[in-house]
Amino acid sequence: MINRTDIQAAVEARLAKRYRAEGRFRMFGILAIMAAISVLILLIGSIASQSIPAFRVNELTLPVTLETARVDPAGDGSEASLRRGAYNSLLQEALRDEFPEIEDRGQLRELFGLYTPLNSARLQNQVLANPGLVGRTIDFTFPISDDADLYLQGLTTTSGEVAPGLMATPSGTSGEVRIFANSNVFSPIVSDIRERLATQAEELEDRAERYETRAANAAGEDARVSLTREAEQARTRAASLRALAEPGSPSVDMSPELPSRLIRMNGGIVHIDRITDSGRTAEGRVLVALESTTPGDDWTIWTLDTPQAERRITDAQIAWAETLRERGRLETGFNTYLFTNADSREPELAGVLGAVIGSALTMLVTMFLAVPIGVATAVYLEEFAPKNRLTGFIEVNINNLAAVPSIVFGLLGLAVFISLFGLPRSAPLVGGMVLALMTLPTVIISSRAALKAVPPSIREAALGVGASRLQTVVHHVLPLAAPGILTGSIIGLAQAMGETAPLLMIGMVAFVADAPSLSVGGLTEPATVMPVQIFLWSDGAERAFEPRTAAAILVLLALMIVFNAVAVFLRRRFERRW
Amino acid sequence: MADSGTRSSTVYHDAAKTLQGKITLDGVNVFYGPKQAIHDVSMVIPDRSVTAFIGPSGCGKSTILRTINRMNETIDIARTEGSIRIDGDEVNSKAVDPVILRARVGMVFQKPNPFPKSIYDNVAYGPRIHGLASGKRDLDAIVETSLKKAGLWDEVADRLDQPGTGLSGGQQQRLVIARAIAVSPEVILMDEPCSALDPIATAKIEELIDELRENYCIVIVTHSMAQAARVSQMTAFFHMGDLVEYGPTEDIFTNPHEPRTQDYITGRFG
Numbered sequence: 138m139i140n141r142t143d144i145q146a147a148v149e150a151r152l153a154k155r156y157r158a159e160g161r162f163r164m165f166g167i168l169a170i171m172a173a174i175s176v177l178i179l180l181i182g183s184i185a186s187q188s189i190p191a192f193r194v195n196e197l198t199l200p201v202t203l204e205t206a207r208v209d210p211a212g213d214g215s216e217a218s219l220r221r222g223a224y225n226s227l228l229q230e231a232l233r234d235e236f237p238e239i240e241d242r243g244q245l246r247e248l249f250g251l252y253t254p255l256n257s258a259r260l261q262n263q264v265l266a267n268p269g270l271v272g273r274t275i276d277f278t279f280p281i282s283d284d285a286d287l288y289l290q291g292l293t294t295t296s297g298e299v300a301p302g303l304m305a306t307p308s309g310t311s312g313e314v315r316i317f318a319n320s321n322v323f324s325p326i327v328s329d330i331r332e333r334l335a336t337q338a339e340e341l342e343d344r345a346e347r348y349e350t351r352a353a354n355a356a357g358e359d360a361r362v363s364l365t366r367e368a369e370q371a372r373t374r375a376a377s378l379r380a381l382a383e384p385g386s387p388s389v390d391m392s393p394e395l396p397s398r399l400i401r402m403n404g405g406i407v408h409i410d411r412i413t414d415s416g417r418t419a420e421g422r423v424l425v426a427l428e429s430t431t432p433g434d435d436w437t438i439w440t441l442d443t444p445q446a447e448r449r450i451t452d453a454q455i456a457w458a459e460t461l462r463e464r465g466r467l468e469t470g471f472n473t474y475l476f477t478n479a480d481s482r483e484p485e486l487a488g489v490l491g492a493v494i495g496s497a498l499t500m501l502v503t504m505f506l507a508v509p510i511g512v513a514t515a516v517y518l519e520e521f522a523p524k525n526r527l528t529g530f531i532e533v534n535i536n537n538l539a540a541v542p543s544i545v546f547g548l549l550g551l552a553v554f555i556s557l558f559g560l561p562r563s564a565p566l567v568g569g570m571v572l573a574l575m576t577l578p579t580v581i582i583s584s585r586a587a588l589k590a591v592p593p594s595i596r597e598a599a600l601g602v603g604a605s606r607l608q609t610v611v612h613h614v615l616p617l618a619a620p621g622i623l624t625g626s627i628i629g630l631a632q633a634m635g636e637t638a639p640l641l642m643i644g645m646v647a648f649v650a651d652a653p654s655l656s657v658g659g660l661t662e663p664a665t666v667m668p669v670q671i672f673l674w675s676d677g678a679e680r681a682f683e684p685r686t687a688a689a690i691l692v693l694l695a696l697m698i699v700f701n702a703v704a705v706f707l708r709r710r711f712e713r714r715w
Numbered sequence: 716m717a718d719s720g721t722r723s724s725t726v727y728h729d730a731a732k733t734l735q736g737k738i739t740l741d742g743v744n745v746f747y748g749p750k751q752a753i754h755d756v757s758m759v760i761p762d763r764s765v766t767a768f769i770g771p772s773g774c775g776k777s778t779i780l781r782t783i784n785r786m787n788e789t790i791d792i793a794r795t796e797g798s799i800r801i802d803g804d805e806v807n808s809k810a811v812d813p814v815i816l817r818a819r820v821g822m823v824f825q826k827p828n829p830f831p832k833s834i835y836d837n838v839a840y841g842p843r844i845h846g847l848a849s850g851k852r853d854l855d856a857i858v859e860t861s862l863k864k865a866g867l868w869d870e871v872a873d874r875l876d877q878p879g880t881g882l883s884g885g886q887q888q889r890l891v892i893a894r895a896i897a898v899s900p901e902v903i904l905m906d907e908p909c910s911a912l913d914p915i916a917t918a919k920i921e922e923l924i925d926e927l928r929e930n931y932c933i934v935i936v937t938h939s940m941a942q943a944a945r946v947s948q949m950t951a952f953f954h955m956g957d958l959v960e961y962g963p964t965e966d967i968f969t970n971p972h973e974p975r976t977q978d979y980i981t982g983r984f985g
Contacts, residue, residue, distance in 0.1 A: 524791050594828035600789060602841035602898055603817035613830060
């Protein structure tokens with residue numbers, strides 16, 4: 138016989154265990170949420186930090202003289218004539234005016250590499266918009282090339298400047314010059330170079346040794362021969378490097394594989410090509426003209442740590458960009474091009490506007506197709522269709538459709554909409570239709586769930602006062618299911634908005650440099666969408682596309698958040714209790 | 716136990732003696748898929764009176780109630796056989812539009828189910844969809860009369876624009892009755908209208924039913940024998956899908972003919 142106290146004791150004994158289980162469960166829950174939040178923060182934080190350079194841009198402002206003869210070759214001020222103007226050469230001249238000392242053709246090409254000729258189209262548009270500018274000198278602002286921009290943002294190379302504080306004399310102000318110092322100030326450079334050469338030689342010798350070992354163990358004759366040859370080549374190169382690194386040789390050459398050294402002196406910049414005279418003399422060419430050959434101790438050695446061979450911007454371009462910055466020709470500002478331009482081959486001019494408009498048009502088509510058709514289907518299946526084998530079959534197929542890989546819908550769109558119906562490729566219309574197909578199952582399934590969740594008592598009430606089935610559905614069931622239907626539709630649309638694969642199939646992956654117009658006509662113009670733009674940029678050759686990819690992801694995320702916020706707002710408005 | 720044919724005819728005569736018939740059920744069978752829920756029920760339900768259906772859970776009293784306004788049709792697998800006539804008009808026929816039928820036969824459900832709309836719209840919904848009001852003033856009048864008949868007017872007159880779902884359970888049930896009255900039905904079916912209400916709200920509803928009896932034919936399904944005894948003039952006892960006994964309420968409660976009725980009323984089962 139169990140008495141009261143025994144039961145009490147038994148319950149108490151288990152109680153602690155039960156509470157512990159509950160505590161554990163709660164702790165796991167909190168841990169899971171914290172893990173999710175920290176991963177999210179990490180993800181968004183890393184994307185945001187990567188995107189920072191994309192939101193800043195360095196813009197050049199140069200006085201450009203719009204000579205009548207060159208801007209308006211026909212001389213009549215007509216649009217046709219203005220379109221034939223030589224805008225790029227005007228830009229080139231404006232830049233050349235900054236560095237009149239440059240005469241060498243190759244160097245000039247390098248100089249003009251500081252901006253993209255696409256900017257001449259922007260200058261042309263400015264003139265076309267305001268023909269009164271012809272003949273005047275205007276301050277034209279345009280973005281500096283992406284490589285220079287990355288350098289100016291400090292992302293290309295680390296650099297350092299040291300002032301030896303000793304007297305030095307340049308031999309000239311431009312062209313090839315020598316800089317004579319009173320002592321061996323350049324010998325640290327020489328020893329640094331020799332050290333690096335020695336290290337490289339060592340690495341080569343190590344590699345040669347590895348090849349030799351492998352050759353000794355090689356099974357086939359052919360393998361042994363080729364490995365031995367590799368080893369020999371490595372040894373030869375190592376030997377030549379050692380010879381160069383040998384102390385005692387009177388001079389040492391700089392090479393693009395080594396960190397670059399420049400000298401700033403008398404307002405100019407000299408690139409060191411060679412150090413001679415046991416570290417007393419530096420030879421090189423002038424990048425920015427010196428004001429005079431006056432000897433002085435107010436000069437610096439400027440080191441660019443990343444070798445020129447490993448970056449896309451040359452030493453000369455760095456020197457010019459820095460000079461332009463010092464002269465106040467360059468200004469860092471917010472990158473509006475990212476939001477006002479469509480895609481471009483040049484990262485500094487590339488923007489997401491085209492993709493945003495493309496996404497908007499595509500989503501409009503998707504919404505107007507998927508939501509009405511999906512909701513109507515759900516209402517019919519849930520409220521009107523007899524429950525028989527046919528509707529059962531349809532139901533199973535709709536559920537299966539939700540699990541079909543999205544690329545299959547792209548293939549369908551290609552085969553049916555483009556090949557069969559002859560609709561244009563790359564168009565938001567077709568993209569929207571394909572995404573609508575993909576979104577339909579989501580809309581149908583969630584709408585049916587929302588309709589099912591409406592209490593049957595509401596249907597009975599309406600039917601009981603003599604409402605027809607359609608009236609029951611339209612007046613009572615649909616309004617109550619609206620929040621659920623809305624949520625499902627928005628989830629479906631948001632999914633479609635982030636979809637890339639099916640759009641690749643119908644050609645929306647094309648490079649589109651003009652934003653489609655936000656109109657009915659825009660539906661058939663070539664366009665791309667945000668996720669495809671991200672995909673394209675992530676594949677971009679230029680390094681400057683890297684931060685732009687991250688920035689585009691942020692824009693897409695922001696659009697999604699706006700989308701969901703609208704959904705939450707609408708949900709709140711429609712939500713009714715019963 | 717008498718066979719069903721004899722019993723049905725007995726029931727016929729008993730009813731005809733006292734009151735004028737409104738609804739006639741003749742050999743009604745109801746099936747849910749292969750399962751038969753109602754076996755050959757025949758009865759005459761009198762006009763301007765309250766008829767109570769009693770019986771244990773699952774005996775088919777709600778099912779038979781729902782055949783009268785063909786609400787069973789909303790259940791896919793339900794099938795009704797036999798003849799159901801209201802004032803001689805056949806109800807259970809493809810030719811009859813259930814929408815018109817339900818305008819003649821109002822229904823009140825177990826759980827108060829007002830629409831999630833304003834009190835006014837709840838009552839005005841039926842007249843609106845049937846086009847019973849010629850204008851706003853007309854509709855206002857219908858709403859007011861219906862709410863007055865349902866005994867709710869004094870409580871809600873100053874807040875007609877507030878949601879019907881915000882009322883108390885008893886008020887909601889009276890609102891639902893007002894909604895049913897608004898389309899001027901001849902018959903009101905009530906499926907356990909007080910089962911979700913407290914005794915005070917129940918008393919109010921019962922009082923209301925008693926008043927409505929003067930103008931409508933009311934059929935009420937109830938689990939409470941006391942309620943059946945209080946509000947009804949006729950009582951039908953169902954068991955396992957059979958109509959066991961049907962007659963004036965007084966007779967059923969004081970002098971049941973069938974032993975099963977006796978057992979149920981005295982609380983021996985159910």
